[in-house]
Amino acid sequence: MPTVEPPSPPKRVTPVDSSPKPPSPDLLTDTPPSDSADRVRRLAEAALDRKALDPVALDVRELTSFADAFLLLTGTSDRHVRSVADSVIQAGKAAGQRPLGVEGQEEARWVLIDFGDVIVHVFVEEAREYYDLDRLWEDAPPIDLAAA
DSSP states (O other): OOOOOOOOOOOOOOOOOOSOOOOOGGGGSSSOOHHHHHHHHHHHHHHHHTTOEEEEEEEOTTTOSSOSEEEEEEESSHHHHHHHHHHHHHHHHHTTOOOSEEEOTTTOSEEEEEOSSEEEEEEEHHHHHHHOHHHHTTTSOBOOTTOO
16 A cells, blocks of 8 residues: 655744735825826926916826826917917926927917926817817816925
8 A cells, every 4th residue: 555645834924914004195185196186297397488378287197197197278369379388398308308209380270289287278268179089078077286
């Protein structure tokens, strides 16, 4: 008859710390990480220096994976839109962040400036009303542009 080995004793398992870890500070707030929120405010300030209208900043982190924030701006004409967009681009460069891409500068009806974590949209009034990104992204919480 074959001999059967007795089962080996169970290995001693070291308990794992299963206590919940506190969430990261960014998850505790309703605003984007400070870098993105600060960048949005700085870019909005540059746009307002060029008399951009109706600035709206939105925290889109929970709604999309390609950006943390949108900044929506309006100009009164294609020339004004171009001027606002140029000011925003210069402000980004001055802060050390070159845009990853810029679209629409030729026609200047809707200029999109992609800074990676922040995407800036500068519209003429008719285009902003037509595309209505404010409504499309209405589930995104607003970012307070006045906060320091």
